Amino acid sequence: MEVLNGGGICRGDRVAIVLPNGPEMAVAFLGVASSAVCAPLNPAYSASEFEFYLSDLNFKALIVQARMNSAAITAAEKHGVPVIELLPSLEGAAGIFTLRGNEQSLTSSRVSPEAGDVALILHTSGTTSRAKLVPLTHANLLASARNIATTLRLSDSDRCLNVMPLFHIHGLVGALLSSVTAGASVICTSGFDAEKFFPWIETLVPTWYTAVPTIHHAVLARAKADRKPLGNHSLKFIRSSSSALPARVMQELEDLFHVPVIEAYGMTETAHQMTSNPLPPAQRKVGSVGLASGPEVSIMDEGGKPLSTGEVGEIVIRGANVTAGYVNSSDSNTESFTRGWFRTGDQGYLDADGYLFISGRLKENINRGGEKISPREIDDVILQHPAVAEAIVFAVPHETLGQDVAVAVVLREKAAVTEREVQQFVAAHLAEFKIPRHVVFVDEIPKSASGKPQRVGLAEKFGVRLSEQRRHDFLAPQTQAEKTLAAIWSEVLGVEQIGIRD
Structure with a gap:
C-alpha cells in the first residue's frame, strides 16, 4: 500500500x-x-x-x-x-x-x-468496446465470500487447494476470499497441472478444492492414467462451479475420493456464488445447482413477472453480493436489471424444495469450460479478413468443455481461404481460447425477417457439416504416449475416437 x-x-x-x-x-x-x-x-x-x-x-x-x-x-x-x-x-x-x-x-x-467503494473490476466476456465491465465493491465481495464460507462450513482448520486462475471471479472469491474470510488457509498453486495434482493432494494436505468441470475431467483422467488406487487423503469435499457438471463426472469423483461433490452456480456480476448444493447430511440434487446461498433467487418471464414453482423462465437474483451495474453501459444496465433484480440471462426453474435447475442460456455468450466468450468480438475480427464477406460465431456442444466455438463464413466472390488460415487470423488478434475450433463455409447465413443474423439453432443447422469436418480434421495418435493418453480419455469420456487435436 x-x-x-x-x-x-x-x-x-x-x-x-x-x-x-x-x-x-x-x-x-x-x-x-x-x-x-x-x-x-x-x-x-x-x-x-x-x-x-x-x-x-x-x-x-x-x-x-x-x-x-x-x-x-x-x-x-x-x-x-x-x-x-x-x-x-x-x-x-x-x-x-x-x-x-x-x-x-x-x-x-x-x-x-469504504464498503461501497469498488475493490475489483472484471470483464464478463470479450475485450472490445462491447465488453461488459463489472465493478464489485468491498461489500459485494465480502457478502459473497461469507456466503460461500457459510455454505461450505469453512473454519480455520480448512485448507483450500486453489487450481483456478486468479484473474477470474471463481479463483478470487470461490477459493481465495472465501478462505480468508473464514480464517482458513489457501494453497496458491501455479495453476492446474494434472501431473502435480495428486502429489499436491498427498504432500500439501488440502481439505477441499474448487474447479470447473474441465479440470474435474482431467483429474479423473489422471487417476486412470496412474492406474493405482488412491490412498488416504485429507479432502473433506470437492466443489464445482462456473459451468454445468455432468452427473457421470460427479459420480466418478465421489467414487474416486469418497467425499461429496458440491455443485454451485455463480457469475461475475454476483461476485461469484448465487446458489449451491449443501453439504451432507442436507440433500444434494443431481442436475441442480442447489439452493439460494445468501441472495434471493427467483424466476421471471420476459416482462419481469415472477413465475411459480416449476415454471421455466429467466433466473434473476438480488442481494448484497450483486453489482450495482456495469461500467459505462447504460443500455446493458437497463436490460439487465428489473426492479432491483439482476437478470442472469440463464433459463431455469425452482422446484418445490427451492432447488434451482438451469435448463439453458438466453444470452448468446459461449461458455467454454467456464470461459465466457462474446461471439460478436470474434465476428468482428474474422470480418476483417480480406476473403470474408460475412461471418457469424456460435456455440457447438463439446463433450468436456460444455461448449466450444464455431463460425459460419461466407466468402467474397472468387476468394479462397482455408479453415486453418481463418484460425491463424483470429489467433493473431485474440487469446487462444477464443479461436473457433470449427469453421463452416456456407453460401448464406440465416437471417430474421428484419435482416438480423440468427445465432440460435446454428449448431443444429450446420451439424452435419461440422461432423463431416470433424472427421476430416481427425488426426490419430502417433506416439505410444499419445496412444495411451487417447485410450484413457476414450474410456473416461465414453468417446470412441480421440485424436491429438481433441
Missing part, C-alpha cells in the same frame, strides 16, 4: 495486475484491492487485447513480475501507464515480495476505502 500511495495511487484509482498464478498474485490482489481498485488481467491476452484494456480503463499503474516478458508492458508504455515490477522474495513465507517503480513522489490522500 505504501508503494502505491507513494506513487499517488489511492482510493478509486485503477491498478492492472498481470501476474502468473501463485502466492504473489494472491497477495498482490489483496493488497491492491484494499487500497485502490484491482483489475487482474489474463496473462495470455494478445497484444491487441492489452491495448484495449490499458487504453480504455484509465489505469494509474500496471503491476507485472520482474523480468516477465509480456505484451502488457509494451501496451502500458505506449499509453503512458507506469509499470511497477514485483520481485518475489526468495526467502521467508510464500507471497512475500517487494515492488519497484512508479517512483513519482506524489502525495495521495491515503483515505481507507
Whole structure:
C-alpha cells in the first residue's frame, strides 16, 4: 500500500495486475484491492487485447513480475501507464515480495476505502468496446465470500487447494476470499497441472478444492492414467462451479475420493456464488445447482413477472453480493436489471424444495469450460479478413468443455481461404481460447425477417457439416504416449475416437 500511495495511487484509482498464478498474485490482489481498485488481467491476452484494456480503463499503474516478458508492458508504455515490477522474495513465507517503480513522489490522500467503494473490476466476456465491465465493491465481495464460507462450513482448520486462475471471479472469491474470510488457509498453486495434482493432494494436505468441470475431467483422467488406487487423503469435499457438471463426472469423483461433490452456480456480476448444493447430511440434487446461498433467487418471464414453482423462465437474483451495474453501459444496465433484480440471462426453474435447475442460456455468450466468450468480438475480427464477406460465431456442444466455438463464413466472390488460415487470423488478434475450433463455409447465413443474423439453432443447422469436418480434421495418435493418453480419455469420456487435436 505504501508503494502505491507513494506513487499517488489511492482510493478509486485503477491498478492492472498481470501476474502468473501463485502466492504473489494472491497477495498482490489483496493488497491492491484494499487500497485502490484491482483489475487482474489474463496473462495470455494478445497484444491487441492489452491495448484495449490499458487504453480504455484509465489505469494509474500496471503491476507485472520482474523480468516477465509480456505484451502488457509494451501496451502500458505506449499509453503512458507506469509499470511497477514485483520481485518475489526468495526467502521467508510464500507471497512475500517487494515492488519497484512508479517512483513519482506524489502525495495521495491515503483515505481507507469504504464498503461501497469498488475493490475489483472484471470483464464478463470479450475485450472490445462491447465488453461488459463489472465493478464489485468491498461489500459485494465480502457478502459473497461469507456466503460461500457459510455454505461450505469453512473454519480455520480448512485448507483450500486453489487450481483456478486468479484473474477470474471463481479463483478470487470461490477459493481465495472465501478462505480468508473464514480464517482458513489457501494453497496458491501455479495453476492446474494434472501431473502435480495428486502429489499436491498427498504432500500439501488440502481439505477441499474448487474447479470447473474441465479440470474435474482431467483429474479423473489422471487417476486412470496412474492406474493405482488412491490412498488416504485429507479432502473433506470437492466443489464445482462456473459451468454445468455432468452427473457421470460427479459420480466418478465421489467414487474416486469418497467425499461429496458440491455443485454451485455463480457469475461475475454476483461476485461469484448465487446458489449451491449443501453439504451432507442436507440433500444434494443431481442436475441442480442447489439452493439460494445468501441472495434471493427467483424466476421471471420476459416482462419481469415472477413465475411459480416449476415454471421455466429467466433466473434473476438480488442481494448484497450483486453489482450495482456495469461500467459505462447504460443500455446493458437497463436490460439487465428489473426492479432491483439482476437478470442472469440463464433459463431455469425452482422446484418445490427451492432447488434451482438451469435448463439453458438466453444470452448468446459461449461458455467454454467456464470461459465466457462474446461471439460478436470474434465476428468482428474474422470480418476483417480480406476473403470474408460475412461471418457469424456460435456455440457447438463439446463433450468436456460444455461448449466450444464455431463460425459460419461466407466468402467474397472468387476468394479462397482455408479453415486453418481463418484460425491463424483470429489467433493473431485474440487469446487462444477464443479461436473457433470449427469453421463452416456456407453460401448464406440465416437471417430474421428484419435482416438480423440468427445465432440460435446454428449448431443444429450446420451439424452435419461440422461432423463431416470433424472427421476430416481427425488426426490419430502417433506416439505410444499419445496412444495411451487417447485410450484413457476414450474410456473416461465414453468417446470412441480421440485424436491429438481433441
